[in-house]
Amino acid sequence: MSRRIRNFLLLAPAGAWFLVMLVLPLAVVIIFSFGERGPAGGYVPAFTLAQYANLPARWAAFRNTMMLAPTGTVAALVIAYPLAYFLAVRVSARWKMTLLVLVIVPFWTSILIRSYAWIFLLGGRGIPALLDLIGISDLRLINTPFAVLVGIVYGYLPLMVFPIYVSLDRLDKRLLEAAADLGARPWAAFVQITLPMSIPGIATGCMLVFILLMGEYLIPALLGGGKVFFVGNALVDLFLQSRNWAFGSAVAATLVIVMLVTVSIYMRLMARLGNGRDDVSLM
Amino acid sequence: MTNTPLDDKQDQTQPRVIAELRGVTKRFGTVLAADNLNLSIGEGEFLSFLGPSGCGKTTALRMLAGFEAPTEGDVLLDGAVVNEIEAHRRPVNMVFQHYALFPHMTVAENIGFGLRQMRPRMAKGEISDKVRRALDLVRLPGFEDRRIWEMSGGQQQRVALARAVVNEPKMLLLDEPLAALDRKLRKEMQIELQNIQRSLGITFILVTHDQEEALSMSDRICIMRDGRIVQIGTPQELYDQPISRYVADFVGTSNFFDGTLEAGSGAIAGVKLANGITLGGRPVGAIAAGDPVSLSVRPEQIGLTRKQGGAGALPVTVRNRIFLGEHTEYLVRHETLGEFFVLAPRQSELSEGPFNSGEGLFASWDATAALVLTRK
Numbered sequence: 070m071s072r073r074i075r076n077f078l079l080l081a082p083a084g085a086w087f088l089v090m091l092v093l094p095l096a097v098v099i100i101f102s103f104g105e106r107g108p109a110g111g112y113v114p115a116f117t118l119a120q121y122a123n124l125p126a127r128w129a130a131f132r133n134t135m136m137l138a139p140t141g142t143v144a145a146l147v148i149a150y151p152l153a154y155f156l157a158v159r160v161s162a163r164w165k166m167t168l169l170v171l172v173i174v175p176f177w178t179s180i181l182i183r184s185y186a187w188i189f190l191l192g193g194r195g196i197p198a199l200l201d202l203i204g205i206s207d208l209r210l211i212n213t214p215f216a217v218l219v220g221i222v223y224g225y226l227p228l229m230v231f232p233i234y235v236s237l238d239r240l241d242k243r244l245l246e247a248a249a250d251l252g253a254r255p256w257a258a259f260v261q262i263t264l265p266m267s268i269p270g271i272a273t274g275c276m277l278v279f280i281l282l283m284g285e286y287l288i289p290a291l292l293g294g295g296k297v298f299f300v301g302n303a304l305v306d307l308f309l310q311s312r313n314w315a316f317g318s319a320v321a322a323t324l325v326i327v328m329l330v331t332v333s334i335y336m337r338l339m340a341r342l343g344n345g346r347d348d349v350s351l352m
Numbered sequence: 353m354t355n356t357p358l359d360d361k362q363d364q365t366q367p368r369v370i371a372e373l374r375g376v377t378k379r380f381g382t383v384l385a386a387d388n389l390n391l392s393i394g395e396g397e398f399l400s401f402l403g404p405s406g407c408g409k410t411t412a413l414r415m416l417a418g419f420e421a422p423t424e425g426d427v428l429l430d431g432a433v434v435n436e437i438e439a440h441r442r443p444v445n446m447v448f449q450h451y452a453l454f455p456h457m458t459v460a461e462n463i464g465f466g467l468r469q470m471r472p473r474m475a476k477g478e479i480s481d482k483v484r485r486a487l488d489l490v491r492l493p494g495f496e497d498r499r500i501w502e503m504s505g506g507q508q509q510r511v512a513l514a515r516a517v518v519n520e521p522k523m524l525l526l527d528e529p530l531a532a533l534d535r536k537l538r539k540e541m542q543i544e545l546q547n548i549q550r551s552l553g554i555t556f557i558l559v560t561h562d563q564e565e566a567l568s569m570s571d572r573i574c575i576m577r578d579g580r581i582v583q584i585g586t587p588q589e590l591y592d593q594p595i596s597r598y599v600a601d602f603v604g605t606s607n608f609f610d611g612t613l614e615a616g617s618g619a620i621a622g623v624k625l626a627n628g629i630t631l632g633g634r635p636v637g638a639i640a641a642g643d644p645v646s647l648s649v650r651p652e653q654i655g656l657t658r659k660q661g662g663a664g665a666l667p668v669t670v671r672n673r674i675f676l677g678e679h680t681e682y683l684v685r686h687e688t689l690g691e692f693f694v695l696a697p698r699q700s701e702l703s704e705g706p707f708n709s710g711e712g713l714f715a716s717w718d719a720t721a722a723l724v725l726t727r728k
C-alpha cells in the first residue's frame with residue numbers, strides 16, 4: 070500500500086467527522102446569519118446584514134462571557150496549580166492514584182445535580198444563613214456573577230488540574246536536585262525550574278477551560294438565575310424560545326469569531342513564551 | 353602487612369581535613385548502598401572512588417552533596433556535622449552522572465545558574481565573563497546560545513562540567529564526568545581538571561569506572577565494593593600493595609593463578625595451584641594456611657626467553673602478539689595454568705628479537721614480585 074493511500078485511510082474517519090459535525094453546521098450557521106426570521110420563527114432565505122446590526126441587543130451576554138470566562142480560567146488556575154503540585158510532587162506514589170481519582174469523582178455525577186447542590190449552598194438557607202450567625206447578614210450570593218464564577222471554577226477544576234499534574238509529574242526531579250546543588254533555595258528553584266517547566270500544562274489547561282467556558286450555558290442558567298447569562302444562554306433563548314434562527318446564527322457566528330481571535334492571540338503569546346523550546350510542546 | 357595509607361598521607365603533608373565520613377551507612381529499604389564508610393578528605397586533595405557498577409559510589413557522593421541523609425553515622429564538612437544541612441547550603445557542587453542540565457535554558461543560562469543564585473548578586477557582566485571562560489575551558493567556545501537538546505552527549509557532559517566548575521566551590525563532586533567523551537578529549541579534560549584543581553585549590557572527588565583515569569589523576573584512590581571501602585591509598589600503593597585480589601584486579605592489569613596457601617611463614621610463601629604446581633609469592637594481609645588465595649603477577653614482571661631457564665621457569669607457547677608501541681603484549685599459554693599476559697619492553701626485544709605466534713618459550717618471574725592475595 071502506498072504511503073499516500075495509507076495516510077488517506079488514517080485520516081478519513083477524522084476528516085469525515087470533521088466535515089459532517091463541524092464544517093457543515095458552521096456553514097449552515099453562517100448562511101442562516103445572513104437570512105431573516107420567518108413570520109412564525111425559523112429561517113427565511115435572504116441576504117441582509119440586519120442580524121449583525123442587531124448584535125448590540127445581546128451585548129450583556131457577550132460582556133458577561135468575556136468577563137467571566139477569563140476570570141473563571143484564572144481562578145481555576147490559581148486553585149488548580151497548588152493542588153496539581155501537591156499531587157505530583159509531594160504525595161507518595163502509593164496515594165497518588167487514590168487522590169487523583171478523588172479529583173475526578175465529581176465528574177461521575179451530572180453537572181446538573183452538582184449545580185443544584187450549589188444552588189442550595191449559595192441560596193438563602195446555605196452559606197448566607199451560616200454567615201448570618203456570625204453577624205454578616207443580608208448577603209446575596211445566588212444569582213450573582215460570583216455564584217456563576219464559583220460554579221464554573223468548581224465544574225472545570227479537574228480539566229485544569231490534569232494537564233498541570235501531567236507536566237509536573239513528568240518533570241525530572243533530579244533537575245531540582247541540580248538547582249539545589251547550585252545554591253538555589255527551594256522557592257528560587259520553584260520559580261526558575263518547576264514553574265517554567267510546567268508552562269505547557271498551564272497553557273493546555275487554560276486553553277481547555279477557557280474554550281469550554283466561552284460556550285458554557287448550564288451553570289449560568291442555574292446559578293445566575295437568568296440575571297447573569299452567557300452567550301450560550303442567549304443562543305438557547307434565540308433558537309428555542311423566540312425561534313429567531315437568523316439572529317441566533319449571527320450571535321453564534323460572532324461567538325466563533327471572538328473565540329478564534331482570542332485563541333489565536335493566546336497561541337501567539339504561548340508560542341513566544343515557549344520560543345525555541347523543544348523539550349515541551351505548548352499545545 | 354596491612355598498610356594504612358591514610359595515615360601515611362597525613363604524616364607526609366598534614367592537609368586540613370575538609371570533609372569526613374564517620375561510620376556512614378545508607379540503606380534503601382533492604383539495599384545496603386553504603387556500609388560503614390570511614391573516610392577523611394584533605395583540603396585540595398584529589399580523591400577518586402573506583403568500583404564496579406552499583407557499589408555505592410554515587411550514593412557516597414550524594415551524601416556529601418546533601419541529597420541523601422545517612423541512615424547511620426555522620427557526614428562532616430569543615431569539621432561540622434552536616435547531616436541535616438540541605439544541599440543548597442553546602443559549599444559543594446556536583447557534576448551529575450546524568451548531567452541534569454536544565455532543558456528550558458540555553459547553555460549560558462545553565463552555566464550561569466549557580467552564579468545567579470549568589471547573594472549579594474553578581475553583576476551580569478561578570479557572570480557572562482565567567483561563563484565564557486568556563487566554555488573555553490571545556491572546549492565549547494561560542495556555544496552560549498545553544499539549546500541543550502542541540503548538543504551531543506559529550507558536549508552536554510562538558511556543559512555539566514562547566515556549570516559546576518564555574519562556581520569555584522570548596523569541593524567538587526564529579527560523578528563520571530568524562531564518561532561520554534572520546535579518548536583525546538577526555539585526556540584534554542583530565543589535564544584541564546588537574547589544572548583547575550591545582551590553581552584554585554579545589555578539593556575534587558571523582559567517581560570513575562576508568563582505572564587509568566583514577567590512576568593518572570588522583571592523589572588517593574578509594575576502592576569500593578558492595579557499599580564498603582576495600583582499600584584507600586595512593587595509586588602507587590594500590591598498584592604495588594593491593595590487599596586483595598579484588599583490588600589488584602581493579603588497579604592495573606594482573607595475572608591471577610588461583611590456589612591454596614601452603615603452610616609456612618616468612619617473606620615468601622608457597623601457593624599450591626589447582627594443577628599441583630607450587631609457586632612462591634609474597635603473602636599480603638591476614639591469610640592462613642589452607643585459605644583460598646590468588647597468586648597475582650603483573651604482566652610487566654614476567655620475563656620471556658627462548659633459552660631453557662632456571663628451575664622455576666614455565667614452558668609456554670605464544671598465542672598472540674599485540675604491538676603497543678613502547679611495549680609488546682604477549683598472550684601466552686601454559687599447558688595446565690592456562691593463558692596469561694606478559695608485557696615485554698622494547699629493549700628485551702632487541703636482545704631476543706620479537707617472539708612469534710606459536711613459538712615455545714620460557715616464562716619466569718621473581719617470587720618477590722608475585723603477591724599472594726586473599727580471594728575473598
Ligand SMILES: Nc1ncnc2c1ncn2[C@@H]1O[C@H](COP(=O)(O)OP(=O)(O)OP(=O)(O)O)[C@@H](O)[C@H]1O
Nearest residue numbers: 380383384385404405406407408409410411412449
Ligand atoms: N534511591 C534509591 N532507592 C533504592 N536503591 C537505590 C537508590 N539509589 C541507589 N540504590 C541502590 O544502591 C546501590 C548503590 O547505587 P549507586 O548509584 O551508589 O551505585 P554506583 O556505584 O554509583 O553505580 P554506577 O557505577 O552504575 O553509577 C545500588 O544497588 C542501587 O540499586
Ligand SMILES: [Mg+2]
Nearest residue numbers: 409410449527
Ligand atoms: Mg553512579
